[in-house]
Amino acid sequence: MSKYIFQRIPTHVGVIPDGNRRWAERNGMSKEKGYDYGIAPGFRLYEMCIEQGIQELTLYGFTQDNTKRPVIQRKAFQKACVDAVGTLANRDADLLVVGNTKSPMFPKELLPYTKERVRFGKGLIKVNFLVNYSWQWDLHQAISAINNGQVLKTGRNITDLIGSSQISRVDLMVRWGGRRRLSGFLPVQSIYSDFYVLEALWPDFKDVHFLDALRWYQKQDITLGG
Numbered sequence: 001m002s003k004y005i006f007q008r009i010p011t012h013v014g015v016i017p018d019g020n021r022r023w024a025e026r027n028g029m030s031k032e033k034g035y036d037y038g039i040a041p042g043f044r045l046y047e048m049c050i051e052q053g054i055q056e057l058t059l060y061g062f063t064q065d066n067t068k069r070p071v072i073q074r075k076a077f078q079k080a081c082v083d084a085v086g087t088l089a090n091r092d093a094d095l096l097v098v099g100n101t102k103s104p105m106f107p108k109e110l111l112p113y114t115k116e117r118v119r120f121g122k123g124l125i126k127v128n129f130l131v132n133y134s135w136q137w138d139l140h141q142a143i144s145a146i147n148n149g150q151v152l153k154t155g156r157n158i159t160d161l162i163g164s165s166q167i168s169r170v171d172l173m174v175r176w177g178g179r180r181r182l183s184g185f186l187p188v189q190s191i192y193s194d195f196y197v198l199e200a201l202w203p204d205f206k207d208v209h210f211l212d213a214l215r216w217y218q219k220q221d222i223t224l225g226g
Contacts, residue, residue, distance in 0.1 A: 010171035018177030019201030032076035041205030092121035
């Protein structure tokens with residue numbers, strides 16, 4: 001695909017890839033089958049971000065709330081996350097996996113990617129994968145640090161102490177699946193994000209979806225509260 005030229009490119013794009021289960025049902029499958037069909041769209045989006053010069057991409061894998069779903073679905077999205085990272089290992093990215101690693105719901109195969117970024121290939125883009133993530137867990141890391149006196153001792157900003165502290169501010173949030181809610185996605189980093197919603201379900205991803213989001217982003221008055 002030839003590169004579309006935009007005057008303004010978001011540095012960091014956050015993605016909520018919603019609609020896998022609905023897509024599966026609409027296509028005559030059981031709900032858990034939809035997660036496998038959500039992997040390929042993620043890699044096409046990854047390619048488009050590199051083509052556009054976007055420096056950082058964060059995707060929802062699954063949340064701690066998602067683990068309340070039936071076991072067959074939980075195992076399916078856990079496996080899809082592990083498979084996605086296995087595929088990314090053959091690409092060019094700096095990967096960071098963020099989520100509650102102390103929970104048994106966290107896939108142990110992903111533990112090596114949770115402490116610091118791991119470079120795959122040429123490391124052309126930062127990729128953050130939220131796995132077994134929740135906003136409560138994220139903010140609780142800072143609360144624990146404050147209770148332990150770390151802020152007073154070091155003079156560090158509270159945003160340096162949250163669980164997702166290695167992830168930068170999100171410029172553009174894109175949600176597939178038609179829902180108009182943040183669903184707990186990085187509440188600190190998304191405070192000033194511009195939010196674009198697509199009605200299309202995630203497995204029905206097309207290049208034009210993301211290009212439309214970038215076109216829309218061109219028209220936004222970005223002041224960061226100033």
